[in-house]
Amino acid sequence: MVSQIIRRLALVPQGGNTGLVGGSVPVQDEIILSLSRMNKILSFDPASGALVAQAGCILQNLDDHVAQHNFLMPLDLGAKGSCQIGGNISTNAGGLRLLRYGPLHGSVLGLEVVLANGQVLDLLRTLRKDNTGIHLKHLFIGSEGTLGVVTAVSIQCAPRPSSVQVVFLGLESYAAVTQVLSKARKMLGEILSAFEFLDAECMRISTSFGSVNPLGSAPASDAGSTQSGQIFPFYALVETHGSNGAHDREKLDAFLEAVMADGEACDGTVAENVHQASQIWKIREGISEALPHCGAVYKYDVSLPTPLMHRLVEEVRAQLAQWPGALALGYGHVGDGNLHLNIVSPKAYPDLKAQIEPFVFEWVSNANGSISAEHGLGQMKADAIYHTQSPTAVDVMRSIKNLLDPQHILNPYKMLPKD
Ligand SMILES: O=C(O)CC[C@@H](O)C(=O)O
Numbered sequence: 001m002v003s004q005i006i007r008r009l010a011l012v013p014q015g016g017n018t019g020l021v022g023g024s025v026p027v028q029d030e031i032i033l034s035l036s037r038m039n040k041i042l043s044f045d046p047a048s049g050a051l052v053a054q055a056g057c058i059l060q061n062l063d064d065h066v067a068q069h070n071f072l073m074p075l076d077l078g079a080k081g082s083c084q085i086g087g088n089i090s091t092n093a094g095g096l097r098l099l100r101y102g103p104l105h106g107s108v109l110g111l112e113v114v115l116a117n118g119q120v121l122d123l124l125r126t127l128r129k130d131n132t133g134i135h136l137k138h139l140f141i142g143s144e145g146t147l148g149v150v151t152a153v154s155i156q157c158a159p160r161p162s163s164v165q166v167v168f169l170g171l172e173s174y175a176a177v178t179q180v181l182s183k184a185r186k187m188l189g190e191i192l193s194a195f196e197f198l199d200a201e202c203m204r205i206s207t208s209f210g211s212v213n214p215l216g217s218a219p220a221s222d223a224g225s226t227q228s229g230q231i232f233p234f235y236a237l238v239e240t241h242g243s244n245g246a247h248d249r250e251k252l253d254a255f256l257e258a259v260m261a262d263g264e265a266c267d268g269t270v271a272e273n274v275h276q277a278s279q280i281w282k283i284r285e286g287i288s289e290a291l292p293h294c295g296a297v298y299k300y301d302v303s304l305p306t307p308l309m310h311r312l313v314e315e316v317r318a319q320l321a322q323w324p325g326a327l328a329l330g331y332g333h334v335g336d337g338n339l340h341l342n343i344v345s346p347k348a349y350p351d352l353k354a355q356i357e358p359f360v361f362e363w364v365s366n367a368n369g370s371i372s373a374e375h376g377l378g379q380m381k382a383d384a385i386y387h388t389q390s391p392t393a394v395d396v397m398r399s400i401k402n403l404l405d406p407q408h409i410l411n412p413y414k415m416l417p418k419d
């Protein structure tokens, strides 16, 4: 660190390098600072659930560790087998169960951070409550390694649920997805742990690359669906985490019965075992992995008011006719108002991105949404920050950057726009 200050060499902190906006990839000649060998678990307190670990620990390994004490990491991502906790913190990763366990700003108890001047900022406490001045840890959660390098973390784990239930529903419209979401919030309340949706295009792509649609080959349901065996316009994956299997199942059955009886869902299935549950999750988690097999992929990760989420996909779709073979698909964390809009095309059309991207960003901005819900800005979206943040907010961010990293040696060219 000291020699870097003298030479002012720029560096890019890198964890599992699983990000989607180029935040951990050098732009010019920055040195990659890999955290991979800082992979020690420092302590776990089974009374409070506080875990202290170095930044290079892989999320899955941490979850396996706390599982021995019947706890669970408060975040879960498709990339859990390779992403690292330091990267998760630095990007404020959201993931599949934010709906239940909240954002990292709530569960991170403390951090150790190396500053640009080489000082170690020790904020590695395990306290739930600590109102002694400004909560500095929040500056480093989600600032993508531009203000300091996170080297260790203390995080609040949640009790591991003894009962996990997964339901998969086929629906006729996006409006039905939002109605079923309201019903899930009401009827499943405190046990609801995830509510994800995908459209028919996603189902087609995910099943072409190995996932199995549990509603695709099922016999007609009790609700009299005539559509089993076909692809529904929309699907919802609903998961519960609870502590009493019989009660949770009772609640889930009542929920399923209600959404069928009210005509909101056309078909549905409950996973009867862990294998079936993971097959259902594979449909959802497999989308992102399957997309690159379809050709060029343009990715958007936006926050929108829930009722508007799929309208954006439809409006983008209406514009794609001029690029033969290009498809827009929508899926994501509908319970968190987070849409993953992806466009795939058999070949890369240089003008597609140039025309569609401003349209998407302006649409999101007009709807008071965010152009980056959970993936961050990295190098790919940094210049789009003004679509979500005001010039005053960006000025404050720049001032903080200049204060903590006056030489701009920490992850330069990321998160903040060029001008
Ligand atoms: O690839 C994407 O667009 C989303 C990736 C990830 O955030 C997910 O929720 O699967």
Ligand SMILES: [Zn+2]
Pocket (backbone or CB within 6 Å): 095, 332, 333, 340, 374
């Ligand atoms: Zn996501």
